[in-house]
Amino acid sequence: MFLQEINRTYEMIYPPTFHSKYNEWWTLQENTDGILEGNISDEDVDFGLLILRVCLLSVQCLPHSRYPTTGILDVSLDHLEEWFYSLANEIEKTQSAERKPTIITVQHRFYHVCYLRNYAKIRKCWAALSVTVKDAHEMGLHLKDPGIPLSDLSMEIRRRAFWNLYVIDRFMCSFFGYWPLIPEGYFDIDLPHDSLRTITIRPYILTTFTDRIFYIKVARYLTAFTSPPSWTTDQYDPVLVSEFAQRFKEVVVDQLPPAYWLDNPDTRWDPAEPTLLPKRETLHLFIYSAKASLYRAFADPCNNLHYGSNTSSRYGTDLLALSHRRTLMDISCKVISSITRLYVLAGDDEGGTCEQMFLFPILLVEALACLGICLLSIQADTRQLSNAGIRFSPDSDLRYSYATFFDAFGLLSRQAPQYGIAKQGLNILEGLHGTLQSSSASPSLLRIEDHRTAATGRETHAAGGFHLEQALMTVHGHGGGELPGRVFIPLPEWLPSFFDSPGRCWLFRDQSAFGDLLA
Incomplete structure (x- = not known):
């Protein structure tokens, strides 16, 4: 069995x-x-x-x-x-x-x-x-x-x-x-x-090891970009990140067989291979999480939060950096959606199986942190724009991101009484959650009932326009200026570590964050 x-x-x-x-x-x-x-x-x-x-x-x-x-x-x-x-x-x-x-x-x-x-x-x-x-x-x-x-x-x-x-x-x-x-x-x-036991021959070969081939490809492709500390400067170059993301798409995403496609996968062979559905969802989670790591350095492209946390920015504001923040938000939402579906597949939408005590809650905490910092950065941007007398129209993607953050935080809260990792993650994120929930920077973004409605007709930022980004570039221009009148926003204590180490290990820089749970 x-x-x-x-x-x-x-x-x-x-x-x-x-x-x-x-x-x-x-x-x-x-x-x-x-x-x-x-x-x-x-x-x-x-x-x-x-x-x-x-x-x-x-x-x-x-x-x-x-x-x-x-x-x-x-x-x-x-x-x-x-x-x-x-x-x-x-x-x-x-x-x-x-x-x-x-x-x-x-x-x-x-x-x-x-x-x-x-x-x-x-x-x-x-x-x-x-x-x-x-x-x-x-x-x-x-x-x-x-x-x-x-x-x-x-x-x-x-x-x-x-x-x-x-x-x-x-x-x-x-x-x-x-x-x-x-x-x-x-x-x-x-x-x-990848040829020991073939499930399908036509229109492509699919075996029980096909998903592992792509785990290997992802691990190899990201090693040079996200792991060694000596190479982290590459992660702050918007153009280099775009080039690397395009190659990642060509080498990994575009090579996926139809049964593992990220969008509209071919499900005809699911009954023939009982593990294909959870394998597909887990592989998607791994790919989305890897893609998010490419863009994590751009959670605060206008440097407002860098300013408040006394950390230096390593790039200038331009439309590409602003676009990377939107991409990070979109992928973080997809990570959260994959985790939620995997919980349901396991028979417990609150994450009840033993294996999920570490990997899934940690990925959930990481995705929530990235998404939350992006939203906090946007709140700072909207306050700056408001002080400059500029208004913008929130789009469906932005509303959906807010809804996803609060729903996923609720999932983590339900896990916390049972699992130590979830409980510690909740403690780490509580301040961020409270700041986002109580902010009055842009009330229209915080009407949760509108967020869930927006999710049904959601478009990607590439197709839906850059309302906020266009407003920001109106002030910044392509040379990267500064908006007047910075506004104080309560910042998480772990934010400097997040900015200094955009790779995943930022979460574990503070050894006391998870205590003996990772002994």
Whole structure:
């Protein structure tokens, strides 16, 4: 059921081979005293750990309310998970540190990394990932030619193992500012061939690994732009950001097969692949979140909030910078919409499944922060325009952005009593929410009943015009001047970190923000 319906194994294993080995393994156990007694081979110990790690990820990802176990299991799922976790750790301690790793070693360690990440055990996750990458390096998984004879299937499994490690390594870099464990230029292994199990042939090939191919593409394409601190100056150049975004569209978005299109995806194959719908939505979330990271430095293009937070602006105001703010708002709304749909797919629109305790709430907090800062910046702009005697007409996109922010903040509020990450995120965003809600800068923007109506006929800013932006450029001109009479707006304490580090790791600069939740 797990491999067919839930599928959080990231296609690290090949199901037919796994099932065959699984049956052999259980036959062996019937004739031995068990793993802990040391009566089976190292390879079988590793496979036993792989089974436990897959089961742990399965139990962790189950929406418990939809999978009742009364009359089926003698213990609760929580008790079963605790038992599996303790057993896996106990077995792993019996392994010799000197023994050579195998592909199964890398696989079960990878699942342990995913399990720890899902529960926000970030330090333990980083330590486990370091050990896994070390094993992968010792095995030569980073090499196109490892120097040993391998079948096509074995080589494909190695490619999948390496690139899955690459994706999670880049996740840790972009979110927490860690050094990459897999440095660019030190591997030459090909991308996975994506051809082990074909779902469709025509009009295109779609496999169970297709979405992972695009995770790899996104991770590779954004590494040079959003991760290394030495390259952050590129993120403040409006022209360079536009060029990079266009290449991202060509290399990633335009290459998506119809079943994964961002707009109007082809859903004909959803019944044939039970995991296709959640895979599509999760991939969309990953792409939108990556796109948002390109524009995050332009949340305050007119520098009003920079002025209030005593941080320096790194670009001049022009129409392109103003356009980037609108793009960031639009993409942040799409991130929030994807998260909301994923909650519904999991059977709990308040985010009740265990896996969502970290990743989805963190992405929700991040998107709310970006969207809220954009809206706060717009409030400052409207006050400045008002002082200059200039009025503008709020468009449907702007109204929709306000509605999305307040609705998503409500979702986070409903999660907060159950989940620590959501609760801490709520604490971080409360001041921003209060400032937006109480502002009198532009009452027409804060009529929530109008916002939801606007959402039904929403147009993108490219097609709908730039009412606010045109007004701003009337005053600023293309040379970038300053509006008279800056108006004080209460600013979040974390705003300087946001401006100094537009990458995702700004959220974790203050180690006390989430306390022991990310231990």
